[in-house]
Structures are given as structure tokens and as C-alpha cells.
Amino acid sequence: VIAGADIYGGTYRILTTLLARWGVTADFVDTTDPDAVRAAIRPETRALFVETPANPLLQITDLRSMAAIAKKHGLLSIVDNTFMTPWLQRPLELGFDIVLHSATKFLGGHSDVLAGLAVAADKELSDRLFDIQTAVGGVLGPWDSWLVLRGMKTLGARMDRQQAGAETIAAELRKWPEVRRVFYPTLSGHPGREVHLAQAGGGGAVVSFELRDGAAAKRALSRVQLCLPAVSLGGVESILSHPPTMSHRAMPPAVRRARGINDGLLRLSVGLEDPEDILADLRQAVGSQGRK
Ligand SMILES: Cc1ncc(COP(=O)(O)O)c(C=O)c1O
Structure with missing residues (x-):
């Protein structure tokens, strides 16, 4: 995985500890610089993970150029859109494969629910994500789902x-x-x-x-x-x-x-x-x- 150097600390932790146990390694790259991303791609690279504006320094990554680089090199492009929400930024429309949101934040909006969303435009990809979700049991309960839906109304x-x-x-x-x-x-x-x-x-x-x-x-x-x-x-x-x-x-x-x-x-x-x-x-x- 090529991941942005300026990302949420919890994502850094998952990439460097949890995924490392399954042999997934991460190269942290300044994704504000498309040339640095291109230079970091290796034959075994499978995915490009970015966050923009990134946490905590609000650094900006060009989503269009990241999506183009990922497509050219056959990488899965993933973006954490938590800071923007779909109200302000819609990366699927800019060519990304998967958009992640911590719904604990602005989508829920009231600091009373822990939830997350993964959104994919492609049906085959979303079916694969759904299979994983049901297999590992990462399913939001009805009350939490209600809280997120209520939050999203405003x-x-x-x-x-x-x-x-x-x-x-x-x-x-x-x-x-x-x-x-x-x-x-x-x-x-x-x-x-x-x-x-x-x-x-x-x-x-x-x-x-x-x-x-x-x-x-x-x-x-x-x-x-x-x-x-x-x-x-x-x-x-x-x-x-x-x-x-x-x-x-x-x-x-x-x-x-x-x-x-x-x-x-x-x-x-x-x-x-x-x-x-x-x-x-x-x-x-x-x-x-x-x-x-
Ligand atoms: C950008 C970003 N992504 C993901 C998360 C993780 O959110 P959650 O607490 O819902 O797992 C956070 C939490 O601060 C975040 O800032």
C-alpha cells in the first residue's frame, strides 16, 4: 500500500501493525506530490490510500491526479473523506474506487455514535466489500444506524x-x-x-x-x-x-x-x-x- 504521510494516526497504526501481520506493508509518501507517488510505485504495490484534507495538518492531495495514477498502474484507489463528507467532496465522481468515512464524526454529527462507511461505485467491488463485512461481522446495530441517519438529515x-x-x-x-x-x-x-x-x-x-x-x-x-x-x-x-x-x-x-x-x-x-x-x-x- 502506498499511503499518505499525513494521515489519521489510527490509520497509520492499522497499516503499520495490524496489516503488517498479514504481510501487507505500507510506504508512506507525500501524496501532495504526484511525482513522489509515481516514484514510490513498485511491482507489488496494490493500493493507494490518501486522506485530504489530511489529519491533522490539513494537507491537500490532488484527487484527480491520484485517481489517474492509480488507474494507470492498476492500483485500488481509496480515500478517507471524513473531514469533508459528501456534502463538500465526492471522490467517486473524481475517479476513486473506494471512499471511507468515519461516521462517528460529521455524518453522525452529535458525538454519540461510533460508525464507519465504505462506499464503492463499482457493483463488483461493493459486493466484495459486503461479503467481507458480513463474514467478519462489522455490521452496525439498528440504534447506531438510526443515530447516523438522524445526524445525516442535518x-x-x-x-x-x-x-x-x-x-x-x-x-x-x-x-x-x-x-x-x-x-x-x-x-x-x-x-x-x-x-x-x-x-x-x-x-x-x-x-x-x-x-x-x-x-x-x-x-x-x-x-x-x-x-x-x-x-x-x-x-x-x-x-x-x-x-x-x-x-x-x-x-x-x-x-x-x-x-x-x-x-x-x-x-x-x-x-x-x-x-x-x-x-x-x-x-x-x-x-x-x-x-x-
Ligand atoms: C480522518 C479520520 N479517519 C478515521 C477516523 C477514525 O474514526 P472512528 O473513530 O470512527 O474509527 C478518524 C478519527 O479521528 C479520522 O480523523
Whole structure:
């Protein structure tokens, strides 16, 4: 498997531990660079796995060129679309074979269900996935299914409002002296901005930002009052997490740092609250007066 270097820590863990037991190995490649992906393809490569915007640095991978590379080399193309949801990005239409969603996040939307979806356009492929699903018993119970369906009824309304909040917050955080870097796909200067705008309907509701160091990040996390300090994302409530000690804990520190995930990094999933209230909370947590 060729997998993006900037991906959710749990996926990294599955690729490096669980799948390794079945002889599946992963090469982690900067998928923001199509040439790097082409160069990494070996005769035994079977699949290309990407995530865009990726967790936690919101790096952007060009879905059209990844789908084309995969087709040319006979690879199965798989994308984790959790951050965007089908409301903002539809990779099957851009040529991908399989789209994955953690429905625990925006699709469910209320932080009260654990669920996941694998979507395939091709009937034969979806039949194969269905066979595996029924064989291993990865079947969602009726109550959980109901929660996901209920959440999806408001997906568009939630995403639009949470995204508008994220845009406001990302632009504001950039002005604070305590904040070293802000990562948000449609922010001016974001390296993948143009590619992202050509394949998605907006920047989504996740903003990452970097404070001075790990101590500053942990202090902010312990001080937030409106934002929920937790590992998840995609709920109606704003959720602040510290990737190095939470979602990306499974990644060795040296690998993490090499990928630009510094100890001062925080990831904010913007909820439905008034963006000004979220900013006020962050301002007191980060210790910034900001520049109003
Ligand atoms: C991009 C991405 N994919 C997958 C997952 C896994 O989600 P779940 O908790 O539903 O297994 C997460 C969780 O944070 C994620 O951020």
C-alpha cells in the first residue's frame, strides 16, 4: 500500500501493525506530490490510500491526479473523506474506487455514535466489500444506524455553519502573537488551496494551529471552557484536541516531527456555537488578547 504521510494516526497504526501481520506493508509518501507517488510505485504495490484534507495538518492531495495514477498502474484507489463528507467532496465522481468515512464524526454529527462507511461505485467491488463485512461481522446495530441517519438529515446545515465558523476562526487565529502557524485549506497561503478549491466545496470545519511548544498546547487544552477537550471531531460542539498525545500518539515522536506535527499543535473541530464565543474561549485559554 502506498499511503499518505499525513494521515489519521489510527490509520497509520492499522497499516503499520495490524496489516503488517498479514504481510501487507505500507510506504508512506507525500501524496501532495504526484511525482513522489509515481516514484514510490513498485511491482507489488496494490493500493493507494490518501486522506485530504489530511489529519491533522490539513494537507491537500490532488484527487484527480491520484485517481489517474492509480488507474494507470492498476492500483485500488481509496480515500478517507471524513473531514469533508459528501456534502463538500465526492471522490467517486473524481475517479476513486473506494471512499471511507468515519461516521462517528460529521455524518453522525452529535458525538454519540461510533460508525464507519465504505462506499464503492463499482457493483463488483461493493459486493466484495459486503461479503467481507458480513463474514467478519462489522455490521452496525439498528440504534447506531438510526443515530447516523438522524445526524445525516442535518449534515448540510451543520457543515455550512460550522465551516463558516472555521473560516472566521482561522483568519482570526492568524493574527494572534501566540499562534505560530494556522492550517486551514482555504486560508490564503495554504499550499494546497487551489487544488482543494478545484475538488471540494469549501474548507470544512477543522482548523489546526500551532502554539510555541507542548506545554503551551497542554495549558490551552486544560483551560478551555466552551470547547470540549477531547480526541474526536465533527460534533455539534467545538472539540479541541492535541494530536501529538491523542490522535497521533501511535506515531513515533521522530516520525511525527518529521511530518511537521509539532508538540505545540492543536486541532479544533468547530461546532455550531457562535464563532465569537469560541474565539473568546480560545483567547482566554491561549492567553492572547488577540487584536480585535
Ligand atoms: C480522518 C479520520 N479517519 C478515521 C477516523 C477514525 O474514526 P472512528 O473513530 O470512527 O474509527 C478518524 C478519527 O479521528 C479520522 O480523523
